Amino acid sequence: xxxxxxxxxxxxxxxxxxxxxxxxxxxxxxxxxxxxxxxxxxxxxxxxxxxxxxxxxxxxxxxxxxxxxxxxxxxxxxxxxxxxxxxxxxxxxxxxxxxxxxxxxxxxxxxxxxxx
Amino acid sequence: xxxxxxxxxxxxxxxxxxxxxxxxxxxxxxxxxxxxxxxxxxxxxxxxxxxxxxxxxxxxxxxxxxxxxxxxxxxxxxxxxxxxxxxxxxxxxxxxxxxxxxxxxxxxxxxxxxxxxxx
Numbered sequence: 001x002x003x004x005x006x007x008x009x010x011x012x013x014x015x016x017x018x019x020x021x022x023x024x025x026x027x028x029x030x031x032x033x034x035x036x037x038x039x040x041x042x043x044x045x046x047x048x049x050x051x052x053x054x055x056x057x058x059x060x061x062x063x064x065x066x067x068x069x070x071x072x073x074x075x076x077x078x079x080x081x082x083x084x085x086x087x088x089x090x091x092x093x094x095x096x097x098x099x100x101x102x103x104x105x106x107x108x109x110x111x112x113x114x115x116x
Numbered sequence: 117x118x119x120x121x122x123x124x125x126x127x128x129x130x131x132x133x134x135x136x137x138x139x140x141x142x143x144x145x146x147x148x149x150x151x152x153x154x155x156x157x158x159x160x161x162x163x164x165x166x167x168x169x170x171x172x173x174x175x176x177x178x179x180x181x182x183x184x185x186x187x188x189x190x191x192x193x194x195x196x197x198x199x200x201x202x203x204x205x206x207x208x209x210x211x212x213x214x215x216x217x218x219x220x221x222x223x224x225x226x227x228x229x230x231x232x233x234x235x
Contacts, residue, residue: 006158033222045206045226091158095222102147102166102210103174104224108158 002027004094006107013082014115020067021077021110023092031097034068034075039089039109048090051075053097079112087114119143122207122227130235135194137230139207141187147210148190149224150174150182152203159206165190197234205230 003026013019025034036048051059051068058066063083067076079086092107121140129135139148149164151174161174163182171182179201181193194201207227 009156035223037224043204043229045208045224047223047225050223093224101172103161103164104149104208104210105161106151106159108156 002029002032002094002096002105004092004105004107006090006092006110008110009108010111010113012113012115013079013086015082015084017082018078018080019082019112021079021090021092021112023075023077023107025073025075025092025094027073027094027096029096029098033095033097034066035093035095035104036064036066036075036077037091037093037106038086039091040085040087045091049077082114084114084116087112120207120209120225120227122205122230124230125228126231128233128235129197131198132196135197135232135234137192137205137207137232139190139192139227141190141209143209143225144187145209145211146187148184149208149210150180150190150192151206151208152176152201153206153229154203162192162205194232197232199234201232202234203232205232 005024032053034051038046038048049061063080065078089109091109094105119142123138150162151159153159160176165171165184183191206229208224210224
């Protein structure tokens with residue numbers, strides 16, 4: 001079974017600085033999707049970024065980018081020019097393509113604090 | 117929360133009582149999910165559905181049942197609530213629009229969550 005691990009329960013970053021959140025996953029499959037979701041205090045789950053495993057190019061969305069290392073099974077999220085509004089829980093998630101089950105597996109989350 | 121509505125948003129109940137949470141979507145998506153969120157555990161899949169009357173278990177399905185009698189509604193039932201089921205429950209939808217060949221966006225879109233407290 002696939003697993004997703006986020007080893008940093010909490011991180012802090014100064015406003016305008018850069019922070020990287022870590023995510024590793026375990027799978028025997030070759031084709032899958034990886035995601036980062038953000039959950040602000042409002043509790044709403046918001047998609048930040050998505051990566052297809054068959055694409056070597058790292059996904060980017062404005063100030064958010066990923067470092068996808070398929071061989072190492074690592075999928076870190078980099079937030080540049082951090083803003084107060086970035087403070088939230090961040091969840092890494094995995095979805096299989098090979099198995100066709102359409103299950104999304106989540107990590108335990110990293111709470112990001114942004115310091116003014 | 118475009119296209120997904122969860123009800124009730126908050127509920128307090130007593131141990132041993134039945135509880136049903138409802139998820140309603142207007143997106144005509146094939147896949148629907150129920151997750152629970154607890155501190156230190158992230159989001160854990162309870163059950164999911166891949167079509168009308170087609171459901172499967174997730175990693176924490178014990179004590180929960182689901183039903184999907186039509187595309188737009190996915191119900192989560194706690195037959196006899198326990199204090200360990202106190203949690204925030206999220207419904208989500210994904211992917212293929214029913215009746216179309218396209219693969220869909222392949223992302224999860226979440227409802228606003230339902231906070232359940234079992235006393």
